[in-house]
Amino acid sequence: MADDNVIKVYVGADRSQQLAIKVLEHSIMRHTTAPVEVIPMVDLPVPTPADPRNGQRTGFSYSRFCIPKLAGYSGRAIYMDADMQVFKDIRRLWELPFNGAKVLVQQEVKHLDVTMSKENAPQNRIKQCAVMLLDCSRLNWDIKAIVKDLDEAHYTYEQLMYEMCILGEDEVGYSVPFEWNSLEYFDENTCLTHYTDMGTQPWVSTNNPNGHIWFGEVRRMLAEGSLEWATLELEVRAGHFRPSLLREIRYGHLVPKFLRTLFNHKNAAIDKLKGYVPHKEVYEAKRLRNMP
Secondary structure (H helix, E strand, O other), rough: OOOOOOOEEEEEEEEHHHHHHHHHHHHHHHHHOEEEEEEEEEOOOOOOOOOHHHHHOOOOOOHHHHHHOOOOOOOEEEEOOOOOEEEOOOOOHOOOOOOOOOOOOOOOOHHHHHHOOOOOOOOOOOOOEEEEEEEHHHHOOOOHHHHHHHHOOOOOOOHHHHHHHOOOHHHHEEEOOOOHHHEEOOEEEEEEOEEEOOOOOOOOOOOOOOOHHHHHHHHHHHHHOOHHHHHHHHHHHHOOOOOOOHHHHHHHHHHHHHHOOOOOOOHHHHHHHHHOOOHHHHHHHOOOOOOO
């Protein structure tokens, strides 16, 4: 039987987000005294759909459907993407009542006037399943069967990922507050910021207006010894993070506000000079999906 006293957080990620997982985990642990187990889901044996158009939009889009089986079909579980940072006690999310539902997802989307004006914003923002609370004891999900039904056109990718169509209407509860999946937004009420716009995530772009918050977490980890500078260098050499990130972490917090734009431009120039391409594999997969 699962121990519901331990908060289990399953994190969807690919190899390029190993450091992002560590930052997310650190932010979770820093704001709670509850026992928490963070479980990265990287390189899971998820079947590849026969139709490339049904392929995962990231390397881990379908990982969330593996959670009940990974949890032994027992207890609660939280799902999160790796590109997140937590600022409040995760017990608030963990203890939300299911009220008969099997899965709890996002309640609403707020602050569109702010987040839709930033660089790389989508045409619209919709409610996401990027933060979910699952009752694994009542979910019989099997990823092979789910992908098979997708291949057989029982539903579309959008219906699966955004509408949770594999559950009945009364089995999905829309009660996760926006503040627990705050899309590209941060204020004093934010519980979790989601750097959801891939092109401006702080570790790949100089132009995220909330990037300084993520950089601050990294600096805290370096100062306390939970992250080594050599690990940052390794991730940059692997192409997972922008080359200028090292300069950002080392000097960014010392830059006066009136010089910030100039500092960002210099960082962007460094990345361009070194030929850095953010999320290269993801965008290549997108190109292949869109081929006629």
